[in-house]
Amino acid sequence: MTDDELIAAARAAAGHSYSPYSGFAVGAALRFTDGRVFTGTNIENAAYGPTVCAERVAVFKAMSEGVRGGLETVAVTGPPGKGGGSPITPCGVCRQVLTELAQLGGTDPDILCVGDHEVRKVKLTELLPHAFGPASLK
Template sequence: MIDRDTLISAAKDAVARAYAPYSRFHVGAALGFADGTVVTGANVENASFGLTLCAETAAVARAMNDGWRSELVAIAVTGGIEGVLAAPVAPCGRCRQVLSELAQLGGTDPVVWCVGAEAVGEYRLSDLLPNAFGPGSLV
């Protein structure tokens, strides 16, 4: 099982790698797998705003490219203006869908830690995206 503090620390470290010259809102995400593996991502903005990658999406792409398609048990997300943490950050709707697909591939419902400077919100992914569309919806 993934240690909460370890995963939150990894997400905070990822914030430093964000490329966010337009919004200045730096986000880091860390995905925790059942065997203790941690995969991180940071947001990468683009002058063509629609091509921007959120931290969670970057982490999922990295995980899937490294062969991680199951056993997602925990997610930590954090960020703020210029990387300064303030209120807890939650995954956007698009990221909730991307995270849900990875979770559904392994039949998990990961805990999501939304990390701020003073507080950490704790949710299940299914609570953040109830009745999610996924691979099973296409049969």
């Protein structure tokens, strides 16, 4: 799957968002070195605290299927026109969860931050330098 196809998968996932409070539908798609792709979308809750971001939904789907590493690329999309149409990045909690999965496989995945007319490609370690992870507990 190409980066463009991964972005399209993230956009399609955003179509299933449950975001009645923020109106900010987010989609995420994770590509692994073995070719598998897992998608997720944000799920809001009236109590706000139980809300789950798209990236975490995708990570949890992958891990619930037994994936423990091999994270290669992540695409994150937001709703067109919102936030000025600028590329969006994973929130801090999602960066931590992505780091856990990446460190299990010793990878530093590309993060495709998608906006209306621009895609910024950055490494996960650029978004969360000096991250706490599994090795920190040894």
